[in-house]
Amino acid sequence: MYVAVKGGERAIANAHRLLAHARRGDPEVPELTLAQISEQLALSVDRVMSEGSLYDRELAALAVKQARGDLIEAIFLIRAYRTTLPRFGATEAIDTGAMEIRRRISAAFKDLPGGQVLGPTFDYTHRLLDSALADGATVEEPATAEAETATMPRVTDLLAGDDLIEPLTPSDDQPVGDLTREPLTFPAGRDLPLQNLARGDEGFLLALGYSTQRGYGRTHPFAGEIRMGEVEVEFMAEEVGFAVPLGSITLTECQMINQFRGSATEPPQFTRGYGLAFGHSERKVMAMALVDRALRAGELGEERKAPAQDEEFVLSHSDNVQATGFVEHLKLPHYVDFQSELMLIRRMRAEIATRDEAREAAE
Numbered sequence: 001m002y003v004a005v006k007g008g009e010r011a012i013a014n015a016h017r018l019l020a021h022a023r024r025g026d027p028e029v030p031e032l033t034l035a036q037i038s039e040q041l042a043l044s045v046d047r048v049m050s051e052g053s054l055y056d057r058e059l060a061a062l063a064v065k066q067a068r069g070d071l072i073e074a075i076f077l078i079r080a081y082r083t084t085l086p087r088f089g090a091t092e093a094i095d096t097g098a099m100e101i102r103r104r105i106s107a108a109f110k111d112l113p114g115g116q117v118l119g120p121t122f123d124y125t126h127r128l129l130d131s132a133l134a135d136g137a138t139v140e141e142p143a144t145a146e147a148e149t150a151t152m153p154r155v156t157d158l159l160a161g162d163d164l165i166e167p168l169t170p171s172d173d174q175p176v177g178d179l180t181r182e183p184l185t186f187p188a189g190r191d192l193p194l195q196n197l198a199r200g201d202e203g204f205l206l207a208l209g210y211s212t213q214r215g216y217g218r219t220h221p222f223a224g225e226i227r228m229g230e231v232e233v234e235f236m237a238e239e240v241g242f243a244v245p246l247g248s249i250t251l252t253e254c255q256m257i258n259q260f261r262g263s264a265t266e267p268p269q270f271t272r273g274y275g276l277a278f279g280h281s282e283r284k285v286m287a288m289a290l291v292d293r294a295l296r297a298g299e300l301g302e303e304r305k306a307p308a309q310d311e312e313f314v315l316s317h318s319d320n321v322q323a324t325g326f327v328e329h330l331k332l333p334h335y336v337d338f339q340s341e342l343m344l345i346r347r348m349r350a351e352i353a354t355r356d357e358a359r360e361a362a363e
Helices: 009-024 034-040 042-052 057-066 071-082 131-135 155-161 191-199 202-213 282-295 311-317 320-331 335-362
Strands: 100-105 221-237 242-258 271-278
Touching (some): 034 042, 042 057, 042 071, 042 271, 057 071, 071 320, 155 221, 191 271, 191 282, 191 311, 202 282, 202 320, 242 282, 271 282
Antiparallel strands (some): 100 221, 221 242, 242 271
């Protein structure tokens, strides 16, 4: 039971002023600008946009600044702001196959049509602190080359051409749910779980994906392809009768290739796990793809025995805003609840003491 706390308005107002003071920090230190956050803390901004379900770098940078770098708080701010926005409609399905590639790698095939593009990555760094960054070192200009004009087909499309991977089921005629407007029910289809994972906490998904690697629902994955770049977004304008480009957004996509031994109706073939997120969010989409494939165990006739394969467990606990609300609500006054528990404990101990005294007297 919660109780209202009266007379605390002045204390709360002071707490807000203290928060603003702590957020600003030492006034002798130059204040961070939104451009600095967006450009130099880009991966944090990308995560806030992705898990906040709103693609706007400036707003995400503002949320990071307001939240003092607490990304879950920033995600909460972005989601709250998102609820105030009007909704004009849904865009056309994006085509990641037409992505303007900035990074594209495959752990399954060395030689790919269009080649592998390393792009900006920590993969080959030594993970040693660079003290030069503390002094504002000049950054060397990267090497440049002519933009690649050849198409870069997906690795899964190459396997599909040889009928070695499960076929994709077209869903053009099926309505796509909206997790932000409809409650999640079980069993769920494929659309809402993917939306849930895209909005899900990166750390939670990473831990579940890791668990599948350690044998708790193993699916023998290969990183078929990870690509990052810009994709054009189009909106069908009914007035003109054709799709109008709205602009481009940065996306990261991962397609995991997983082992499948076959069944009575399906031959042995590879299966798919899929991940997609705003910005450069490689770790997130890899974890998402691993969990997506684990959740498909029932669909593929596999035994569900691991946490990552439990649809209700995963989808009900992946949202960091909901999780934060449930955990942090324990800070709210629970005075009546605690007093009732305290009285119960005291009464039980008194009854035990009385019984012990009666037993001793009887002896």
